[in-house]
Amino acid sequence: MSVPPPIAMLAELTHRCPLSCPYCSNPLEMAAKEAELDTETWADVFRQAAEMGVLQLHLSGGEPASRRDLEELTRAAHAAGLYTNLITSAIGLTPRRLDALEAAGLDHIQLSLQGTNAQLADKIGGYRGGFDRKMQAAEEIAKRGIPLTLNAVMHRQNLDDLDRTIDMAVELGARRLEVACVQFHGWATKNIAALLPTREQTEAAKDKVAEASKRLRGVLAFDFVPPDYYADYPKSCMGGWGSAGLNVAPDGSVLPCHAAQTIPHLQFDNVRDTALKSIWYDSAAFNAYRGTDWLPEPCQSCDRKEVDFGGCRCQALALAGDAGATDPVCVKSPDHHRVVAMLAEGEDEADLTYRVNA
Amino acid sequence: MSLALSPDDRPYLPRGVRLHDDRVRGSTVLLAPEKAVELDQIGVAILSRVNGEDTFAQIIQDLAQTYNAPAQQIEQDVQRFLVGLRARLYLMVH
Numbered sequence: 037m038s039v040p041p042p043i044a045m046l047a048e049l050t051h052r053c054p055l056s057c058p059y060c061s062n063p064l065e066m067a068a069k070e071a072e073l074d075t076e077t078w079a080d081v082f083r084q085a086a087e088m089g090v091l092q093l094h095l096s097g098g099e100p101a102s103r104r105d106l107e108e109l110t111r112a113a114h115a116a117g118l119y120t121n122l123i124t125s126a127i128g129l130t131p132r133r134l135d136a137l138e139a140a141g142l143d144h145i146q147l148s149l150q151g152t153n154a155q156l157a158d159k160i161g162g163y164r165g166g167f168d169r170k171m172q173a174a175e176e177i178a179k180r181g182i183p184l185t186l187n188a189v190m191h192r193q194n195l196d197d198l199d200r201t202i203d204m205a206v207e208l209g210a211r212r213l214e215v216a217c218v219q220f221h222g223w224a225t226k227n228i229a230a231l232l233p234t235r236e237q238t239e240a241a242k243d244k245v246a247e248a249s250k251r252l253r254g255v256l257a258f259d260f261v262p263p264d265y266y267a268d269y270p271k272s273c274m275g276g277w278g279s280a281g282l283n284v285a286p287d288g289s290v291l292p293c294h295a296a297q298t299i300p301h302l303q304f305d306n307v308r309d310t311a312l313k314s315i316w317y318d319s320a321a322f323n324a325y326r327g328t329d330w331l332p333e334p335c336q337s338c339d340r341k342e343v344d345f346g347g348c349r350c351q352a353l354a355l356a357g358d359a360g361a362t363d364p365v366c367v368k369s370p371d372h373h374r375v376v377a378m379l380a381e382g383e384d385e386a387d388l389t390y391r392v393n394a
Numbered sequence: 395m396s397l398a399l400s401p402d403d404r405p406y407l408p409r410g411v412r413l414h415d416d417r418v419r420g421s422t423v424l425l426a427p428e429k430a431v432e433l434d435q436i437g438v439a440i441l442s443r444v445n446g447e448d449t450f451a452q453i454i455q456d457l458a459q460t461y462n463a464p465a466q467q468i469e470q471d472v473q474r475f476l477v478g479l480r481a482r483l484y485l486m487v488h
Contacts, residue, residue, distance in 0.1 A: 041418055043430055089418035091430040119414075119425045144410050144427040183410030183427050211410075211483040212427060254397045257482045 039317055039326065041089030044281040046096055046294065047078065049109065051286050053099040054127045056162035056391040057150060059189060059224035059231060061294050062098060067286040075105045077307065079112035081284060084312040086116040093118040094146075098286070101128035107136040114141030121146060123187075126173035127166060134176050145177055146214070149188045152200040160193070162390045178209040185212040191231040192382060195241055202248045206256055213256055215245055217263035221295035221350055226389040232382035238266050265375050269340060270347025270363035277325040277349065282316060290315045292322055295350040299359045325349050325360070332361060334368045397480040398473060399450040403487040405476060406446030411484045413441055426484045440472055446488060450476075 051066035073081070082093065093113050100106055101124055113120045122137065123146045129137075147170070151157030157167035177184055186205040190198065198215065205213040217238075218224055218231050233241070242262065249258040264271075274281050274293045283291040289304040290312065291297060297304065302324060305315045316322055324330070328341050335346045346352075347363020355364040355378075356371040364371035399405060407413075411426045413433075422438045424431040433441065439460075443453045454472060458465040479485035 044428075087418075089416070091414065091416065091423060091425060092428060094428070117414075119430070121428055143425075146428070181409055183408070185427055253481055254483070 040279065042085075042280060042282050042316060043090065044092040044094065045085045045090045046094045046281065046283045047081070048096050048098065048283065048285050048294070049078070049100045049103045049106070050098040052102040053097055053125070053391075053393065054102070054163055055099070055125055055150070055166060056393055057160060057189075057223070058162075058227045058388040058390050059191065059218045059222075060391040061219070061222040061224070062391070063222055063295070063297050066098075071287040072103075073284075073286065073288045073307070075108055075112075077288065078109050079116075081288075081307050081312060082109075082113045082116045082118060084307075086118050088313045088316065091119055092121065094121045094123055096123040099125055099127060101126075101133065107133065107140050110137055110142050111140040114143075119143050124148070125150075125161070125166070126170045126177075127163070129173045129176075131176050134173075134180060134182070138180060138182065142182065144183045144185065146185045146187050147174060147177070147208075147210075149186055149201065149204070151194050152197045152204055156194060156197070160388075174208045184208065184210045185214060186210040187214045187216060189216050189218055190233070190241065191218040192233050192237065192384070193230070195233050195237040198241055198244050202244070202252075202256070206252065211257060212259065214259045214261065215241065216259075216261040217241070219261070220264055220354075221298070223389070223391045225354065227386075228378065229381050229383050230386035230388050232265070232379070233263050234382060235266060235379070238263050264351070265365060265379055267365060268367045270344050270351070270365040272344040273348040273350075276327075276345040278316070278322040279326065279345075282312075282322075290319075292325075293350065296321070298350050299353055301359075330360065334366075335362050338368065397477045399476055399480075399487060401449060401451035403450045404446055404448065405444045405450060405453075405485055405487045407441070407444060407484070408486045413438075424479075424484065426482070429482075429484075431484075436471070437475065440475055444476075444485070450487075 050072055051062050110120055120142050121144045125148050150160040154167040158164050188201045220228055245258055245260045278292050283294050288307040291304055302321045304321050305319045331346050335341050349359045352361045352363050353359040355374050362369040364375050414423050414425045416423045422433050424433055454465055454469045457468050476485055
């Protein structure tokens with residue numbers, strides 16, 4: 037099997053963040069500030085990535101603006117020839133820093149939205165005043181004409197607000213709205229009951245996105261990440277393990293996806309010791325679930341195996357106890373009943389468990 | 395809304411969208427927010443003429459002359475391609 041070069045790299049510059057969203061995709065055990073890669077090492081990783089074929093760089097976290105050298109890192113990524121995308125809550129993005137990021141060659145901002153009003157957004161983000169600061173930053177971004185995507189993480193407690201979310205994206209001058217139903221990895225696994233949407237919410241959301249993308253054609257583009265668990269077939273994790281993208285964690289560990297560290301038997305190489313290219317092509321972790329040869333039944337004889345590649349490895353581990361099993365979301369999985377049972381667990385009154393910051 | 399281009403429209407790639415020479419894969423890609431679209435030769439021929447100055451009609455005429463093909467057929471293909479990009483906000487018009 038010939039392995040294609042990666043297209044996209046997610047650089048988790050830090051796990052630090054002023055927010056404590058209960059669905060944060062960061063691992064439960066986060067890297068401390070002292071463990072983070074320094075400016076020069078990140079810059080070198082960006083150059084290595086561009087040389088091996090990465091086109092899109094997502095500067096993420098945690099909150100990437102928590103890094104004082106974000107402007108310098110952006111400049112290095114831009115100089116390497118990468119398309120630079122900042123994934124941010126905008127807390128800490130002052131007008132002065134936005135100016136510096138623009139000058140450094142930042143191409144695009146993906147702004148997260150925790151809710152459509154201060155009460156809901158600050159409750160989810162666990163940070164009072166966060167919503168107002170975000171709206172101020174959004175205005176500054178629009179004023180500068182920096183291309184903007186709004187990323188609304190949707191779940192049981194805010195899906196009914198989808199209409200308002202869509203209106204807000206237009207008002208803020210976003211070109212694109214990502215309606216991303218919460219994925220149950222990282223901290224979200226502690227909050228399944230509180231965050232799992234109902235089937236009715238799921239259906240209504242699909243209809244609304246379909247209607248709005250027609251109505252707003254040419255004004256706002258939509259991307260819809262449907263909720264986990266309600267589909268008949270699983271999502272193809274990362275477009276196939278080790279096929280399109282890679283993740284570099286704050287400490288330099290290189291991961292096939294942001295949740296891969298939950299799989300205990302995998303060892304992840306680090307950019308401090310090993311060249312990025314060699315990690316992508318030769319490391320045991322990237323080859324563990326690459327392609328289709330490793331697939332178990334019922335995937336191996338399924339005509340969808342090149343479509344979803346057996347689904348999500350971390351979900352298979354979490355729900356079936358085996359990272360090498362068919363994703364239990366699939367109706368053909370022998371463990372599918374576990375997903376069905378889980379759907380009954382959602383409850384409106386469940387308490388939220390917030391991400392705990394170091 | 396209809397996103398079809400009129401003859402006088404002057405299409406352009408907005409900020410955050412650009413052509414990129416992908417030396418690793420030996421192709422030209424269109425880079426856009428969180429997206430990379432690999433272009434075939436026709437896509438490159440069209441987008442290299444999209445500069446915010448030339449009108450849609452001029453672009454069609456230029457392509458018809460360069461490739462010695464009927465303008466009507468070219469127009470259909472170019473229109474379909476550009477409308478697709480416009481729907482994703484990868485292309486805008488003056």
